[in-house]
Amino acid sequence: MSSSVAMPLCDVRAIEMADRQRSQLIAHAARKLRGDYEAAETPVPQAFGLLAGVARGSALVTTDVLPLRRNLRTDPARGADLDAVVRELAIESSTPLERRGWIAAPEEVMEAQERCDADGTVLFGSYHAHKVPWPQDPLRDTPTALDTALGEGQGLWMLILSMVDPERPILRAFWEGRPEAEAKLLPG
16 A cells, blocks of 8 residues: 555545545544534534655555544634525525634644644545435535535545435545546445
């Protein structure tokens, strides 16, 4: 297994994820959606995190699922910029506009990057959960226009976890949140 990504991340066509990592990601979302928050977490029913891995051939192999704890979305200084994008692109939903989106705490992202540097892995993606079905998108397993706008230029794979039916979660991966740029998710 290579310790670095030999190709540009956008050229990856498959992402391998072991059952234990997939279970960790799903458990994080299920816990947050139940309202079961850890002491250091922002108490919002949203799950967001980062993914680290290594290249193996033309695939990325997930080595770490790194849940993020703090959502700075409600910080007035940081949230104002996101408010405008959400108002412009978000579709009407039962989730209020001011609670849509996630702003990661910079120190958590830096901590994740330092871990990757120490482990010889690369931070290659983020994940978040969709939970509310929409008439035009009942499964919610693809990026929204808002997801795509927020993912643009990030240089990361965006994994969408549909928790519309928590008994049957659906996980899919899209380059920078673009619906037309999907990678296969393979068991690791």
